[in-house]
């Protein structure tokens with residue numbers, strides 16, 4: 001649409017497609033609308049995101065510009081159509097219930113490595129998610145792995161079986177909270193938890209922090225541990241223990257094929273590997289991918 005049409009319009013209807021679900025897009029739209037004094041609503045559908053907004057023409061114009069310029073880091077707009085319409089008399093801006101549409105699909109964000117804000121909370125003894133392994137927020141955490149269908153909302157994810165506790169529900173509903181409408185939001189009270197089982201005895205050996213510490217001790221002792229993660233099992237052992245690595249190779253029938261090695265940070269990676277700037281950037285990118293690098297002698 002041309003700018004002249006927008007200037008005369010009192011209301012706008014938008015349809016947006018792209019990676020716009022599970023990336024904090026609705027809270028972003030909500031925040032923009034509030035900032036610009038617009039009323040109306042935003043809604044996920046199986047076909048993308050629909051928005052209706054009422055307000056002064058200049059504010060609607062600014063809204064369209066900001067949608068593209070201030071897009072959340074994980075979001076990507078593939079198409080945006082905007083049609084003027086008469087103002088509808090909305091008095092508030094709301095996030096409306098999602099709507100499923102048959103045979104319509106949208107690309108979904110991949111899982112994203114824990115962000116700096118969540119990492120800070122994770123190691124803050126005063127935080128209610130202190131050392132909680134399933135910490136996440138609008139900007140990080142599982143996405144693709146937990147989605148069963150779209151629109152991307154908690155009931156259509158594998159988190160559906162974990163009803164929110166009052167604290168998490170309050171964060172989820174608070175537009176000023178960084179977990180506003182974060183679908184995988186969880187905490188030690190209401191979310192998934194850790195436990196440890198031994199092959200000889202399938203009963204629970206330890207849970208929570210105890211399970212974590214017991215597993216560390218097992219790894220140090222040369223054990224091979226199957227760590228159930230978001231999307232499946234990781235077989236883990238101490239990479240500096242030749243016996244453990246040889247046993248894992250034997251069990252996996254992987255005589256020469258490389259295993260991925262986990263290191264805590266870039267400094268440790270530099271001690272073991274020769275890293276180019278591009279490889280370092282890749283290692284620290286949001287996807288935290290496995291990167292094939294040259295090993296030091």
Ligand SMILES: [Zn+2]
Nearest residue numbers: 115118137140
């Ligand atoms: Zn986060």
Ligand SMILES: [Zn+2]
Nearest residue numbers: 165168187190
């Ligand atoms: Zn909770």
